[in-house]
Amino acid sequence: MELSIASFTLLLKQRYRVVLVALLLATGLVFAGFSPVPAAHAAPTQPMDCTAGQTCHGCPPGYVCIYPEGSTNGVNDTTPTQKYYYYGVYQLSNQYGQHEIINNQVDKAWASLCTDWQGATCHQMLAPLTLGTYNLTPINSIKVKPTAAGVW
Template sequence: MVPVRASLEVDRPAEQGPQTNGDFFMLRRITTALAAGALLAGIGLASSGTASAAPAGGPWVGCPYGAVCIYGQDVNPWGSPHPTDVYYSYGAHNLSGKYGHHYIVNNQYNGASVSLCSGYNGVGCHPQLPAQNAQTYDLTPVNSITLNRDPILG
């Protein structure tokens, strides 16, 4: 019996594509690598959105899940994830010694919000920060915050 040599090489002009099986697989690797790179770039662009999307069920920039956190004056929680104040219970919480701009992170769930109030004990409250959001506020005129249940979900 005479051994037979099989080959997938095809004689064709250069403009019709790769000349050898090896060229075909090299082209396929390059195409796959480019597609994977485009996919990863798309994921990177999609995940570089706003800071208002907290991970569900876990801590967010040092703020425990289910809590509202206040960070030190002019402290960026993404650079220093160590809150100075952490609140878990619904209702009013009086503030003391908070002046200037502070980040507030609302890592509560089920639509719970936090309000900033000009008076003590939750009096004179202003717009709410929804659950799973973060914002910087000037706390100089703020004397208390309230943690609020969602009126529908309770």
């Protein structure tokens, strides 16, 4: 009986060590900056080529607009597929590949692209009155939030 209890105890200790090593490795990867989800790859944002307070490439003043896949600077298609006016988190669905995004906010609101559904893990920010091209494949939500310094 003692032999089987001793064997069982040894087995538990070995499994405990394996689990502990796996947890330590996972924790080390997280603190080393490893991210299992890629951030949205983007061309640098640039100022809009429109006048502030005016509709820009079909995006009304005060809105953040997403254009169809493959649009460039909103010129190829002046009809946004998504428009967001109010502050908050908006879940995205069926948005893949490169999309043009214009932040036509006139009240210093920023837009951020997030990989989670709740708008908590955000990687890219668009300043007010800017545009950029982003890969929306890893993006699950967009957050529109007022801020003076662009810090979340």
